[in-house]
Amino acid sequence: MSVKTDIANIAQRAKKASQYLNTASESIKNKALIQMSKGLLKDAEAILKANKLDIAAASKEGKSAAFCDRLKLTETRIKKMSADLVCVAGLPDPVGQVIKMLKRPNGLMIEKIRVPLGVIGIIYESRPDVTSDCAGLCLKAGNAVILRGGRESINSNIAIYKAISKAIKKSGLPEGCINLIKSVDRKAVNMMLEMSDYIDLVIPRGGESLIRMVVENSKIPVIKHYKGICHSYVDEHADLDMAEEVVFNAKVQRPSTCNAMECLLVHKKVAKQFLPRVIKRFKAAGVEIRGCRNTASLVKGIKLATARDYATEYLGLILSVKIVDNMAVACQHIAKYGTRHSEAIITNNFQNGVTFFKTVDAACVYVNASTRFTDGNQFGLGAEIGISTDKLHARGPVGLEELTTYKYVIMGNGQIRT
């Protein structure tokens, strides 16, 4: 069978299953999730065996240690994947939620109700845990899913897919609820991105080049996350002890994440008091500092930051630092270099706090807290499929609600328009 026919068959199968899932009860969806969770444990051995093949091939290809680490599954990781599915089963079902109820003078009752999107395509890199993770979230929100993982994880993905497919069947839902594209041909992705008659939404998960490729080629709406260049601005009215704890946490607690701080902006009036001590602490934690000229003249022995630094998502222990004349300049810097992800101000001045969060255009704006909180679980929204830096449909954490749409149901007793 050609790749094209294969993709078309999968898309049609998913669409058909989505029409069934559309009205599936919460209890049957939860039952399927619990079965999937058990299925992963039951098939753990087969999954680990398949993963070994992927790891061996990746090592042979000379992939980096970080790459292999993301690719690698262990018993602990499988247990985590299994437990995450149980968590998703425990989250409230967004489907059927009444968003709004409008009663019209002519007696029409208009309900705006949350409903599944239909079919969601997920395109991701070689991280096999994404397979069960995305399958679970899409299913809970009543959507069929088409998964397309990285070539290097194909054996692991097929093994995981087999385990959860059996579980789906056992639960009584159609197998087409969860679909995996097994072809590693790159053209398969392009074909998938053409299927706008069958797929309602595409979510790419991975690096910037993957996401750009999806955006450039997709005929289907995309929810994406390019990168997170997050700033913390220490205002002249900041509590400097609080500021130190918050910015240290934002940078150091887990620097490889998209919500970690990449640039520290400091009001000139507090720079002298604040920067030497905080930079000392950063350096002790192994953070390389790249500062503006004024920072460099305050603290000796640091590299000068270039415009390119300000535009870089380091995802590691490097931090750019800039002293600014006032909050407006800080906001302008964020508008220029920020990626609309997470931005913070540390201040005790009420008006500055309000002006900052009103002015800064980002998914999440913090006053006196670490940007590291941008996360569906931390927000109390439950598990998420990613953080959107888009403005349409979903912004910030993409949880179950963001994997749905709505419809209007209008109930009448013979109303006609005059």
Add this chain to the structure above:
Amino acid sequence: MSVKTDIANIAQRAKKASQYLNTASESIKNKALIQMSKGLLKDAEAILKANKLDIAAASKEGKSAAFCDRLKLTETRIKKMSADLVCVAGLPDPVGQVIKMLKRPNGLMIEKIRVPLGVIGIIYESRPDVTSDCAGLCLKAGNAVILRGGRESINSNIAIYKAISKAIKKSGLPEGCINLIKSVDRKAVNMMLEMSDYIDLVIPRGGESLIRMVVENSKIPVIKHYKGICHSYVDEHADLDMAEEVVFNAKVQRPSTCNAMECLLVHKKVAKQFLPRVIKRFKAAGVEIRGCRNTASLVKGIKLATARDYATEYLGLILSVKIVDNMAVACQHIAKYGTRHSEAIITNNFQNGVTFFKTVDAACVYVNASTRFTDGNQFGLGAEIGISTDKLHARGPVGLEELTTYKYVIMGNGQIRT
């Protein structure tokens, strides 16, 4: 100045203005809308004069009477455009609305707040009233707008734009809030659709070919409305008198609109009783009927419907009719030929009503009412910019709320992630 530089300048001007509008108060936006409303009346003479040039050119080019009618402005139409802006000023401001408030165990207060999208591009055909209409709605929702109307209405659009621009200036808002692309070069649209760094959303308003062109070429998210092939299904348990009134209204009250019924589905058990009388009434109102074989054998002298008929948005006095074995078949027909716009069932059976609205995938699903109600005003949502047949971001009427996005504002007192 080249078209490209011109478009880039406009886009940058709009983005700059949007940063100002982002925090503009409701009262200044309303003041601007009232000034715009007055400006149209004050400049009515100049607008009508410019419109005469457009009408003369269109007649010379041999444009249809319907085309010229949409293009034509009269004193009454300008008064209507002016009054509509006053209505928009009276609508509640969606910006700043708190959608959700989450209090976390660590004391973080997370507000999900409605905020403007930024810059919206509107690409439309030669209907000059769209110019003031879209400008007003975008402004009220706190967005800068870039308008690009049809070539044939360029003189009218420039005159309207001048009138509202003066008003914007008078109100104290930056002129860049409202922008008109004056170039009639088709390439200008393509350039506009590339400006994803400056424009956040594009809304095409017009026929299917315009919309397809925008979707194919846009690097910016699009909210669109392809077409409305709306069905009414008369169930075996319908009150046939009610059904007659409702389907007659859905077809005849204003057949040129997207929410008018194009296809009538009738359960076989009531077809004999229902169809002859309702077809007689349709025919008396000048509606041409195209029926399935069974319909044709029930009512003599009607054309046979083809698959192509079922896939056609007539936008006029033609109706396709099909007798179905049961509700499931009706739903399948709708899934195949419907455009996810507005679909109705007429039934007194509770379970059938519920199953229908759960099963049918459309922006608006009606039980016992005319599909003609799909409209922002009729829903009590206020004025709208169109009806979206998309599922992402906005579905159904696109009113002020749909012209916004949201952000999370997180307020803390030094919280860090552990």
